[in-house]
Amino acid sequence: YMLFLDCSEWCTAHHRTLDELLQAGYDIGVGWQDGRPFFGPTHIRMNVALPFSLLEEALHRLDRYVFHP
Numbered sequence: 001y002m003l004f005l006d007c008s009e010w011c012t013a014h015h016r017t018l019d020e021l022l023q024a025g026y027d028i029g030v031g032w033q034d035g036r037p038f039f040g041p042t043h044i045r046m047n048v049a050l051p052f053s054l055l056e057e058a059l060h061r062l063d064r065y066v067f068h069p
Contacts, residue, residue, distance in 0.1 A: 001049035004035060008042035010067070018042050024066045030058045 007021055016024075018034070022044065025032050035043025048055055 001047060003044075003046040003048055004038070004040060005044045005046060006040065006042060007044055011042060018044070021066070025062060028061045028065045030062055030066075 007018060010016075011018060011021060018036070022032065022034055025044075033045040033047075035041075035045050038045060
């Protein structure tokens with residue numbers, strides 16, 4: 001029920017830090033977690049144990065406003 005996303009390549013390619021990426025998600029209402037406390041230096045943890053419609057909305061927001069603005 002958890003995704004452990006390695007964002008190192010994306011952050012490098014887009015000249016963004018993990019903190020900036022995390023904040024961008026929070027700014028659009030997506031609650032995800034910093035993966036560093038779980039030994040992922042450039043990782044984000046995302047809980048997907050929720051209704052599919054909410055997961056779909058979160059992924060749509062991330063795609064549209066964070067990863068492809």
